[in-house]
Amino acid sequence: MTGELVCPRCGRTEPVGTELRCPSCRAPLRYRRPLPPLQPGDLRGGGFWRYAPFLPDVPPLALGEGGTPLVPSRRLGPGLGLELLLKYEGANPTGSFKDRGAAVLVACLRELGARVLADDSSGNAGAALAAYSARAGLRARLYVPSSASGPKLRQIEACGAELVRVPGPRPEATRAVLAAGQGDPGLTYASHNLSPFFVEGLKTVAYELWEDLGWAPDHVVVPVGGGGLYLGLVAGFRDLQKLGWIERVPRIHAVQPAACAPIVRAYERGLEEPVPVEPGETVAEGARIPNPERGWEVLRALTEVGGAAVAVGEEELLTARGRLAREEGVYIEPTAALPLAALPKLVRQGIVRPEETVVAVLTGTGLKTG
Ligand SMILES: [Zn+2]
Known part of the structure; x- marks a missing residue:
């Protein structure tokens, strides 16, 4: 995977990896790679991955995302x-x-060797991450407030993701996923809010x-x-x-x-x-x-x-x-x-x-x- 991670706040650059934050100023990182010289006719195939020349260069992970009316x-x-x-x-x-973000995020993390993806979401992002992890053959673990319920949660579970119910208000779920990642090097924090x-x-x-x-x-x-x-x-x-x-x-x-x-x-x-x-x-x-x-x-x-x-x-x-x-x-x-x-x-x-x-x-x- 080419390109680099760049801090939008202080400009520091980092090699591509699973890091979410700038080591200097803690701002969430962005991904950057030089845009190839392109003509509109260079975009091939249908749907989302026809825009691959604009995306991180990883094997596509597709469920029919994008191309929406x-x-x-x-x-x-x-x-x-x-x-x-x-x-x-x-x-x-x-x-x-969120499927657009999850498709690229899971494709990149798969390429970087991640096995278990964790996120804190009981909503659309969690559902998307669970589905794309299932498609990629990776495990997903979602940290959700114990009060969460409803169709999105059932969708997450149906896609085989492990649910970790965290007591207390919503920020507790974020604290729990961060703590879990620190104690387990096999767990990758696939944060939909922070990931470049x-x-x-x-x-x-x-x-x-x-x-x-x-x-x-x-x-x-x-x-x-x-x-x-x-x-x-x-x-x-x-x-x-x-x-x-x-x-x-x-x-x-x-x-x-x-x-x-x-x-x-x-x-x-x-x-x-x-x-x-x-x-x-x-x-x-x-x-x-x-x-x-x-x-x-x-x-x-x-x-x-x-x-x-x-x-x-x-x-x-x-x-x-x-x-x-x-x-x-x-x-x-x-x-x-x-x-x-x-x-x-x-x-x-x-x-x-x-x-x-x-x-x-x-x-x-x-x-x-x-
Ligand atoms: Zn920075």
Whole structure:
């Protein structure tokens, strides 16, 4: 596997390995390798792995991820005077965009010789990691709060992952996985929030939007929890810009639930670091991350691409989700409705203007909602 790991904060570089953090400043690392001189015609085959030249060079691990539909909105978009396109990530094999990250992460860790992958997630990321580990013939161990339940947990178990139930609030599960890794060299912490390889897989959303449209949209609107999808989109569009395939990176807007909005709070005050919050209850459970470690990177990227960060309330969220199903026939989970709930606000504030092309990334299916 070529390339290197690079610290986005202090610039230190490390050889490719299973390290998650910079040894100097502890920031989560990113993966980097020189972009080969490419022409669009060099992309071969269908689906996700046609973008292999942009990804870490490892043997593909595929379950049919990516290649998700871009559905034109017939009512919600025109109602706001916009050309709105819905990138439906619920069509991925395990039902969410996390499959893109998990496919690349597990493929890389398999190549690096890992045997047992551990993560702390009882949600879509855990389900994706369990499925791709099963596919790769690796063992997965998921540390989850003992209070967790529901369809995603059953999905994780069905894929043969070992569940470790950790008493106490959510951060205890993270503490438990870290402690387990320190005592067991055979265990690899495959953190979906920290791994540089996970973000690499998420770049493919940008490549697909470019190929489906033939250009880059004016705006992309995404939910932000850990920030991986946001950073993946920015990195993907930057790749296309470097190759001269698009002129500019779209304005990418970040949406969080008002009950847990550390990035929006920082954005509103012009701060460079997220404002840690005490998270309230929210139906957008996928975005309930009170102090995202890559939050400062998201804030920096927001400024660079001219994006806005917007918080939405629970009512707006549930209304948007209900309308999408009733008026367009697309059934998504509450977290995935964040971009739609934010659109009226972005229009009112003049950030998104009439006749512009807007893509809302709908991150997961509604079928797993308990
Ligand atoms: Zn560093």
